[in-house]
Amino acid sequence: MEPNTVPPPSGGRGMTALDREAFTQTITVPALRVPTAVLNKVVKSLKKCSIQRPGVPRVVQDKEESGEFRLVLLDPHRVTTAGSFSEAEAEALRSFSVSDELHQYELKLTYDNLKSEEVLEAVLPQGQDVTSGFSRVGHIAHMNLRDHQLPYKNLIGQVIMDKNPGVTCVVNKTNIIDSTYRNFKMEVLAGEENMVAKVRENGVAYEFDFSRVYWNPRLSTEHQRVVQLTKRGDTVFDVFAGVGPFAIPAARGGANVLANDLNPESYRWLQHNCRLNKVEGRVRSFNLDGRAFIRGPLRQELPALLRGAAGVHMVMNLPALALDFLDAFRGLLRGEPPSGRDPPTVHCYGFSKDDDPSTDVVARASRSLGVPLENRCDVHFVRNVAPNKDMLCVRFTLPEEVLYCSEEQTESSEEPAPKRQKCEEST
Numbered sequence: 001m002e003p004n005t006v007p008p009p010s011g012g013r014g015m016t017a018l019d020r021e022a023f024t025q026t027i028t029v030p031a032l033r034v035p036t037a038v039l040n041k042v043v044k045s046l047k048k049c050s051i052q053r054p055g056v057p058r059v060v061q062d063k064e065e066s067g068e069f070r071l072v073l074l075d076p077h078r079v080t081t082a083g084s085f086s087e088a089e090a091e092a093l094r095s096f097s098v099s100d101e102l103h104q105y106e107l108k109l110t111y112d113n114l115k116s117e118e119v120l121e122a123v124l125p126q127g128q129d130v131t132s133g134f135s136r137v138g139h140i141a142h143m144n145l146r147d148h149q150l151p152y153k154n155l156i157g158q159v160i161m162d163k164n165p166g167v168t169c170v171v172n173k174t175n176i177i178d179s180t181y182r183n184f185k186m187e188v189l190a191g192e193e194n195m196v197a198k199v200r201e202n203g204v205a206y207e208f209d210f211s212r213v214y215w216n217p218r219l220s221t222e223h224q225r226v227v228q229l230t231k232r233g234d235t236v237f238d239v240f241a242g243v244g245p246f247a248i249p250a251a252r253g254g255a256n257v258l259a260n261d262l263n264p265e266s267y268r269w270l271q272h273n274c275r276l277n278k279v280e281g282r283v284r285s286f287n288l289d290g291r292a293f294i295r296g297p298l299r300q301e302l303p304a305l306l307r308g309a310a311g312v313h314m315v316m317n318l319p320a321l322a323l324d325f326l327d328a329f330r331g332l333l334r335g336e337p338p339s340g341r342d343p344p345t346v347h348c349y350g351f352s353k354d355d356d357p358s359t360d361v362v363a364r365a366s367r368s369l370g371v372p373l374e375n376r377c378d379v380h381f382v383r384n385v386a387p388n389k390d391m392l393c394v395r396f397t398l399p400e401e402v403l404y405c406s407e408e409q410t411e412s413s414e415e416p417a418p419k420r421q422k423c424e425e426s427t
């Protein structure tokens with residue numbers, strides 16, 4: 001980060017309740033005296049080194065000169081002497097006959113002219129990391145503060161809200177992710193207590209209570225990638241559907257969807273979002289455990305679907321555990337006549353901390369299914385969720401030998417349950 005030009009507020013560091021007035025101060029910035037006749041051209045040429053602060057003009061009246069001159073204010077980090085100008089900037093000044101003599105301008109700054117990092121750097125104890133990054137979910141800014149920032153949490157929340165138009169609520173994760181429903185416990189740091197977010201992802205509107213369901217704005221590309229693999233008339237079984245970011249766009253594209261989530265709140269918002277997007281006729285929703293969904297509604301629909309020609313997709317986005325759920329497909333259609341047509345496509349997510357994440361997730365999927373998937377699947381890297389931890393998607397067609405296997409085969413291929421990963425991480 002650039003060195004901070006902003007001294008601590010009056011009263012010094014350590015402010016924990018935001019006092020905006022305390023940031024009013026005067027700083028000295030370099031300036032060039034420029035004839036009004038060439039002002040626009042000079043300002044354009046000096047774009048990279050002129051001052052850039054919210055609410056601060058780049059050009060001001062020159063009190064010492066007649067109306068034929070203006071002062072162009074420069075960034076004090078970039079320009080300290082006439083030698084600071086780049087070759088192109090110096091050439092521009094020469095061509096417009098503007099002197100490169102630097103003048104000093106006393107600039108009054110208020111809280112409104114400061115960037116959020118500057119405010120926080122001026123307030124937090126010196127040398128401490130002031131990183132103030134957040135994810136945006138509708139009107140909610142969602143932070144993950146470190147321990148040393150906690151004494152300043154409300155001030156940080158207020159600053160983030162002030163400096164980001166549209167943010168009216170700032171929350172902090174108070175502990176690790178809920179292991180079942182994948183939602184975070186959170187504390188409101190500033191603004192309204194309203195947790196019902198309205199967002200758009202890939203052109204689709206969603207509404208949900210962010211404190212009670214799972215939503216991750218970093219998955220939009222992945223949602224789109226998978227939805228694009230489904231076609232009009234296909235059937236999609238979304239085993240861990242959340243509030244619908246696979247199910248609803250797939251339905252909008254003409255697929256028939258069976259969407260399931262164990263969290264009653266996700267289920268409720270999923271139904272709400274189906275109505276919001278007018279796809280309730282194409283989405284049937286369920287509030288079941290994933291295994292019960294596979295062995296219940298999915299099992300019931302599958303034989304008829306496999307007699308038809310349209311594609312069948314199963315989406316399983318519960319990366320900490322979904323690979324372990326694949327055993328629910330073993331012998332699922334036992335006793336049914338094999339269809340002889342293309343089997344369903346499974347898109348199953350997993351985390352891996354292994355040095356070779358692709359091999360790791362394929363091995364775990366194979367163990368869970370009871371048949372080797374090596375060379376019979378595609379692995380897509382989704383994103384890095386933590387240092388040395390990746391999220392991947394294994395895609396494969398569900399082998400007939402899994403769906404129709406006998407009881408003995410199911411038992412003989414059963415291996416010790418794959419090691420479960422702890423659900424401690426943010427996804």
Ligand SMILES: C[S@@+](CC[C@H](N)C(=O)[O-])C[C@H]1O[C@@H](n2cnc3c(N)ncnc32)[C@H](O)[C@@H]1O
Binds near residue numbers: 182213243288
């Ligand atoms: C990582 S989220 C994914 C949600 C959504 N598919 C998405 O991409 O945003 C996993 C979802 O699985 C649900 N879930 C957790 N355990 C489950 C289970 N045993 N059966 C069904 N759903 C479950 C959670 O409530 C959560 O909504």
